[in-house]
Structures are given as C-alpha cells and as structure tokens.
Amino acid sequence: MQRGLFVTSSSGLRKYATGVVGLDKLIGEITAPYTMLIAGHPGTGKTTLAATICSENAAKGEKCLYISFYEDKEKHYRYMKKLGLNLEALESKGVYRYIRLPTTLNIDQLVEEITRLISEGYSVLVVDSITVLLEPVLENPEKRAWLLNFFYQLPVVMNGLLILIAELPYGEERITPHSIEFVVDALIILKQRIEDGFTTRLIEIRKARGASIQAAETAFSISEDLGVVVHPPPVLREIPREGGELRLVCKKLKETVNHYHRGFTVNIFYSPGSPPGTEDLLGILAMAVENDLKA
Structure with missing residues (x-):
C-alpha cells in the first residue's frame, strides 16, 4: 500500500491508508467497513494521529467529519497546522469538517446528532473521544450494549472508516470495562515515558485484523511539519x-x-x-x- 493512497478496488471495496510513515506496514490493509480505536493517556498524540489519518484521506477526496467533545475548532486547526496539516484548506474544499458537540446532551441526543451528521455523506468519521459517551452508561449494561452496537454498525452504514479515540487513566493500559475494544478492527495504544531526560513515545498495535503483527510495539515521534512518524524496526x-x-x-x-x-x-x-x-x-x-x- 502506498502512502496516502485511497482506492476503490475492482470489487467495489474502499481502501484507506493512515498517511503516517511506517504505520501502514504495521496494521496492514484498511478496507471499509473498518473501525480503528486509538487509546492512550492524555498528551500521547491520539488527536494528532486521528487528525492525520482523517486529513490524509480527505486530501484524496473522501469526506471526513471530525467530532470532538473537548477542543474548539480554531485551537485544533492551529495546532494541527504546526504539524503540517492544513485543515482549513481541506475544509474550503468541502472534504473536511470539524464539529464540537456539547457534553450537556444526553446519550440519545448525541447518537441522534451523530446519525444526522453522517447522513450528509461522510466516509471517514472521528469521534474524540468515545470515553465521553461510554462513561455515563458504565453501570447500565443494556444501554452500553446498545451504544456498542451503534458504533459497530456505524462504519457499515457509512461504508467507510470509523476512528474512535479513548482516554486511558494514568498508570493503566486497559480499556475495559467499556468493552469497546471487542467491536473494533484495529486497536492502537499510544504511550509516553521519560527516559534519561528525553520523552520516549511508543505505539503498540494490540490488535489488527488481517495483519501479521511482527512488531507489536515500536517507537514513534511527533515533530513540526513532519507530524507523526512511526519507526518500526527492520524485520x-x-x-x-x-x-x-x-x-x-x-x-x-x-x-x-x-x-x-x-x-x-x-x-x-x-x-x-x-x-x-x-x-x-x-x-x-x-x-x-x-x-x-x-x-
């Protein structure tokens, strides 16, 4: 798979790439319908990675919708531009849209709004973060099962790529009891630690359906203009x-x-x-x- 490639195969299947140097080889082919979960502690680069994947495919003409419950649009665009992502230019072409939804809405209202938005023809969707939706239904098994089923069916309805972001508490690397990891095709864990005074970033491919995972964990970097770059070891x-x-x-x-x-x-x-x-x-x-x- 070439970097940044989006194609429709002869069988009509949509294929996507991450746009991140070194990452496509680790997770293998991304074919719609596909769900990717990016999890990590605060500040590990989850939003940056999701925005990179989204903008890469938007640049190829795929309509991308980025839904956030935290960051406002101006701040998001400003930070991403420093990393080489010109989201304003993509928005002007009608292929990228950033929306911040209020957390004051209840789960039913949020799901209804997401459903309405994707009906406008988006084939790439980012939800930042899924934790906001799952926490309120943690003690309600029926509601949680309904919500998980909604996100399981979402990429099928879109015939596209769904990217979910999940927050991990400090000191933990487990996503459960949300159980969202069981309904995704790829699970990526971003980690960060200090070694000898330097920040070391690690990316773990915990799950990738259809891929032969030869390097489960490897280093990655985030820098101005280059953005996210994964450094897999030679095999x-x-x-x-x-x-x-x-x-x-x-x-x-x-x-x-x-x-x-x-x-x-x-x-x-x-x-x-x-x-x-x-x-x-x-x-x-x-x-x-x-x-x-x-x-």
Missing part, C-alpha cells in the same frame, strides 16, 4: 550465514560488542528526534575501511 526475512571475523579499530567498540563477523546485521537504536551524530558512527566506519567493506 529479517532470512538470517544470513556468519562469515569471517572483522578487525575492530575502535577500542571502545571492541570492549562493548567483543566481535563482529561478516554477515552480521547491526541495528542502531536512538531516541526519536535525537539521531546519532557522525562521531557516534566513526567506530563502525573505521571498521568498514579497515576490512575493505563496501557500502
């Missing part, structure tokens, strides 16, 4: 045969790794947004020169 299709030992010029490198052989695959990991400098690679470059290796 070896075949383990190469071990060759002769290489001469190590750098004493520190030899003390750390002990030995390198021809055929070795070396992965260098670093914090997103802080790539290694030239000095960090001098030991490996010196080894390549010393052993007459080709690059």
